[in-house]
Amino acid sequence: MTDRIRARYLIETPASPARAAAAMAGEQSTGTFIAVPGETPEIHRRHAARVENVVELDEHDEPALPGSRGGSPFHRAEVELSWPLENVGTSLPNLLATVAGNLFELQQLSGIRLETLGLPPELSRAHPGPQFAIDGTRRIADVWERPIIGTIIKPSVGLTPEETGLLARTLSRAGLDFIKDDELMANSPHSPLEPRLAAVLAALDDAASETGRMPLYAVNITGEIDEMLANVDRVAEMGGNCVMVSVNAVGIAGLRAVRQHSALPIHAHRNGWGALTRYPLLGYSYDVWQQLWRLAGADHLHVNGLRNKFWEPDDSVLASARAVLAPINGGPPVMPVFSSAQSAEQVADTYQALGSTDLMYICGGGILAHPDGVAAGVASIRQAWDAALGGVDLDEHASTHPELATALATFRDRHDRS
Incomplete structure (x- = not known):
């Protein structure tokens, strides 16, 4: 059981996987491409996505997807991120916006696939589930x-x-x-x-x-x-x-x-x-x-x-x-x-x-x-x-x-x- 939303991704990046994971966490929580006023340490502590794990896999000479910035090699890795439930509440559309939103458009990534999703019991209980x-x-x-x-x-x-x-x-x-x-x-x-x-x-x-x-x-x-x-x-x-x-x-x-x-x-x-x-x-x-x-x-x-x-x-x-x-x-x-x-x-x-x-x-x-x-x-x-x-x-x-x-x-x- 957990009070955080957890998502595991397979990614490919021309950057280091750790840097790409940090960009993913920032984009989908408190950060953006540059520091902004109001992003206080307290907001970051309460609401920032966390990089829970990065496991480097292998390298490739060509990108899986177009549009990433940076040259070869392209590193593949498994990345696990987590978010506090407070960021999303129990809304399924907003859950999707968090775990499967702008991540797919980041220029740091030449490939990304959401593989698993772990949800807090509070979020699960908020939805009706199957009736029959x-x-x-x-x-x-x-x-x-x-x-x-x-x-x-x-x-x-x-x-x-x-x-x-x-x-x-x-x-x-x-x-x-x-x-x-x-x-x-x-x-x-x-x-x-x-x-x-x-x-x-x-x-x-x-x-x-x-x-x-x-x-x-x-x-x-x-x-x-x-x-x-x-x-x-x-x-x-x-x-x-x-x-x-x-x-x-x-x-x-x-x-x-x-x-x-x-x-x-x-x-x-x-x-x-x-x-x-x-x-x-x-x-x-x-x-x-x-x-x-x-x-x-x-x-x-x-x-x-x-x-x-x-x-x-x-x-x-x-x-x-x-x-x-x-x-x-x-x-x-x-x-x-x-x-x-x-x-x-x-x-x-x-x-x-x-x-x-x-x-x-x-x-x-x-x-x-x-x-x-x-x-x-x-x-x-x-x-x-x-x-x-x-x-x-x-x-x-x-x-x-x-x-x-x-x-x-x-x-x-x-x-x-x-």
């Missing part, structure tokens, strides 16, 4: 001892509300646990939120009369804050059971406002995340990112998926999922969401690597593009998870389950060609 997390989500979905299996409405854009409802009915009849809007579809002129929600809920009710089960439907309410809060109310009034927010688009204050206003699970989509993390010497880690969104109230957090269609390697995906599944800042684990070109083909490896069934396994094309139709696509995912959880070889299981066999032939061929 894993157990609450499982309770609403009525899914236990296996992953929650879902899909995304596809095509992502272009369907009318009525067409979306027809697709939702087909998906629900096929036995899915979870259906979500794509992040590109929120309140578009060709498919406004309210008529789309009405069409989908009517379709799910109709399907439930046959199947006896109602899937979660994460309707995308992303928008201006007042619009999101009104839509949260409307979803609840109409009988909806989940909302989705593109968290990088609405900001941490936007998500926190939704959480404070909502009595529904919040499915947090991370689109835009790559801009914050893809380059290894810029931005910040998923470990830091997911801490902040959990404090703000996310119940489900996307982590990508194994052998995905994006840039991220499998070890990074798994590290993200483990971070989401770890209790932190006094709050419970939340649900990692595996998505991005997932199909039956990655199931066994996902379970073996993660060792947990506490996840959402979301397949768009992996269900909708099954050659034998949506129901076969859903069956193939269930069969793959049955095999993984039962310790049965996937190909052996496929020999007696044609839906799984077709999925493996289809999606392994796609990976082989990519």
Whole structure:
């Protein structure tokens, strides 16, 4: 436990790492580029950021990023800074301004990445955290001892509300646990939120009369804050059971406002995340990112998926999922969401690597593009998870389950060609 905010960075600098660390501490607390009147010893004692540690690593001939001043070599180091809670209070936006603000623009640095963040208990307690997390989500979905299996409405854009409802009915009849809007579809002129929600809920009710089960439907309410809060109310009034927010688009204050206003699970989509993390010497880690969104109230957090269609390697995906599944800042684990070109083909490896069934396994094309139709696509995912959880070889299981066999032939061929 600590009463100070602590942040650890990987930096690169043409200066000495100790001098660069001092510049970082000054810029993000009491200092600036020159001494100013009023920066008294007492203010410095109470409010200055402290350089807690500097560990020099290696040197490079070329800078990772443009714009730094000074010649080679470029020194890499780990730097830990700390701040008194008094500087920030308990505001998440102001926390971000302190630990991830102008540091990324300092000319003393040719690379900087925020790697870890340690928060005082007082700051953590000031935020609502997840309302449903894993157990609450499982309770609403009525899914236990296996992953929650879902899909995304596809095509992502272009369907009318009525067409979306027809697709939702087909998906629900096929036995899915979870259906979500794509992040590109929120309140578009060709498919406004309210008529789309009405069409989908009517379709799910109709399907439930046959199947006896109602899937979660994460309707995308992303928008201006007042619009999101009104839509949260409307979803609840109409009988909806989940909302989705593109968290990088609405900001941490936007998500926190939704959480404070909502009595529904919040499915947090991370689109835009790559801009914050893809380059290894810029931005910040998923470990830091997911801490902040959990404090703000996310119940489900996307982590990508194994052998995905994006840039991220499998070890990074798994590290993200483990971070989401770890209790932190006094709050419970939340649900990692595996998505991005997932199909039956990655199931066994996902379970073996993660060792947990506490996840959402979301397949768009992996269900909708099954050659034998949506129901076969859903069956193939269930069969793959049955095999993984039962310790049965996937190909052996496929020999007696044609839906799984077709999925493996289809999606392994796609990976082989990519």
